[in-house]
Amino acid sequence: MEGYEAVSELVLDEETHQALQRVLERVRAEHQARLVFLAESCGRPLAVCGPDPLPDLEPLGSLVASLSSAAAQIESLLGESGGAVVFQKGERDVLHITRAADVALAVVFPPNPPTGLDRVRARLRHRRALAEIEGLLHKRRTGPRRPSPLAGATPRELNKLLDTGL
Numbered sequence: 001m002e003g004y005e006a007v008s009e010l011v012l013d014e015e016t017h018q019a020l021q022r023v024l025e026r027v028r029a030e031h032q033a034r035l036v037f038l039a040e041s042c043g044r045p046l047a048v049c050g051p052d053p054l055p056d057l058e059p060l061g062s063l064v065a066s067l068s069s070a071a072a073q074i075e076s077l078l079g080e081s082g083g084a085v086v087f088q089k090g091e092r093d094v095l096h097i098t099r100a101a102d103v104a105l106a107v108v109f110p111p112n113p114p115t116g117l118d119r120v121r122a123r124l125r126h127r128r129a130l131a132e133i134e135g136l137l138h139k140r141r142t143g144p145r146r147p148s149p150l151a152g153a154t155p156r157e158l159n160k161l162l163d164t165g166l
Helices: 014-031 057-077 115-142 155-163
Strands: 035-040 045-049 085-089 094-100 103-109
Touching (some): 014 045, 014 103, 035 057, 045 057, 057 103, 094 115
Antiparallel strands (some): 035 045
């Protein structure tokens, strides 16, 4: 259908997921962030680093998808192409969403004085992290594909797996 994005078929292997987690943990440490969230442009979570237990990620994914999409549209209207950024500063936390290609990085961190440097530091750190993330995802998309352990499974075998709670 025209006007709708296709549902992603990106499936991360354990190695790529762990590499993404390391990037998010570094970003979390740099900002002393409460939560770092990486999502596809459709809002589907790819990786998250945050408190235990994690908050419900579905609303956050929807928020990240809608805000980053809106920022990208505004950027397009203005003729810009530097990567959409959303920066929302509250009394207690700052939400910074950076979008590049087909992923968005959202970071919730405490505001640090002086406030003018918050945006500059966040943007530079997030650009560096997104470049690393894009490299990992590009390698995953273009690298050799491992066959799924479920490839060739019959419907009966799949039902059996689902019935056992695996």
